Amino acid sequence: MDKTKKQRNSAVELLRILCILMVIAGHYYAHGIAYAMAPFTPENYSLRILAMQLISFGADIANDLFVIITGYYMINSIMKGKRIVKLFAEMLFYAWGILLVFHLTGLKTLSGEALKEAMLPFWSGENWFVTCYLLLCLVIPFLNPFLKHLEQKSYVKLLAILFVIRFVTPLFDTKTFWSTSHGFEQFIFLYMIGAYIKLHGFQTKWLQNKWIQRGIFALLVILWFLLSAGAGIKGLTYQNAEFIGDVTKYFPIFSVLISSALLVITLGIKPFHCKFINMISGSVLAVYLIHDNPLVREFIWWTVSPNINQVGSNHIFIHMTEKVLVVFIACVFIDLLRIWLLEKPLEKGIRKRTK
Numbered sequence: 001m002d003k004t005k006k007q008r009n010s011a012v013e014l015l016r017i018l019c020i021l022m023v024i025a026g027h028y029y030a031h032g033i034a035y036a037m038a039p040f041t042p043e044n045y046s047l048r049i050l051a052m053q054l055i056s057f058g059a060d061i062a063n064d065l066f067v068i069i070t071g072y073y074m075i076n077s078i079m080k081g082k083r084i085v086k087l088f089a090e091m092l093f094y095a096w097g098i099l100l101v102f103h104l105t106g107l108k109t110l111s112g113e114a115l116k117e118a119m120l121p122f123w124s125g126e127n128w129f130v131t132c133y134l135l136l137c138l139v140i141p142f143l144n145p146f147l148k149h150l151e152q153k154s155y156v157k158l159l160a161i162l163f164v165i166r167f168v169t170p171l172f173d174t175k176t177f178w179s180t181s182h183g184f185e186q187f188i189f190l191y192m193i194g195a196y197i198k199l200h201g202f203q204t205k206w207l208q209n210k211w212i213q214r215g216i217f218a219l220l221v222i223l224w225f226l227l228s229a230g231a232g233i234k235g236l237t238y239q240n241a242e243f244i245g246d247v248t249k250y251f252p253i254f255s256v257l258i259s260s261a262l263l264v265i266t267l268g269i270k271p272f273h274c275k276f277i278n279m280i281s282g283s284v285l286a287v288y289l290i291h292d293n294p295l296v297r298e299f300i301w302w303t304v305s306p307n308i309n310q311v312g313s314n315h316i317f318i319h320m321t322e323k324v325l326v327v328f329i330a331c332v333f334i335d336l337l338r339i340w341l342l343e344k345p346l347e348k349g350i351r352k353r354t355k
Contacts, residue, residue: 095118300327
């Protein structure tokens, strides 16, 4: 396991770091501005809000990318029970640890149903992404043999059918019984995309051309931007924030396509190894667990230099950049402390006892 980990392509690990930064930036808007201002009205909708909405779309791309990357790595690997237990323990460690810190410092004390939800984040949906990821890990041992035995043509057909069911039919208000947002079933689909890239790649020769790959990626981004910005500008013109909402139903399509293209482009970069990048990348999940914990979320977005106070400021994007970087660095530092002070000594002790 250690040898495989050391050989991980740092270009992909760097992409994972970029993903978590995109997620934090998306949460800056979603939890620190949109939550406080909604519903938007002609009086409070502005060009800054539109720009923030476009930036927040990066969080959706990042979430998809995390799962696609997992599919790429895990299709030829063995999902051990030890890893699942470790992920589950990490989720509980941060949920309970944060709860304890907030209680002891007097920042906030929970009771009743709120305390139950904080104690059981996997049950309450507070950590929806990590919960779905854990469920995905449970089915990977059964999913991998099935995907590996699929012929390429059958694999493509299955992906196409699922893509139409999940992303195309909802555009026509068709009930597909597939969740309207990110859910466990979508994690399965995204995992299959990553696995396909690993197993088959792009067999068509013209798709192997790096410039064509980058061109497709650029075209997708331009189309998404024109669609979104056009609706947003129309909303500003008519002072109606609902116009941007009319095009968000197309965002999941762009998200899955852009995230897939991003991974393919990254894999086209000459592989390299950087111990520092891989070390930071190893704390990405912890950054997600810490900064998006409901207690921490309220503290960093509403209490410390509140985001909402920057809405009318020309420096809002500077504020966002600074805050995203501070949150990221602080969360990584906390997780590295956990690893050095708890995880490594604990694993060392277990290895001694099992010898």
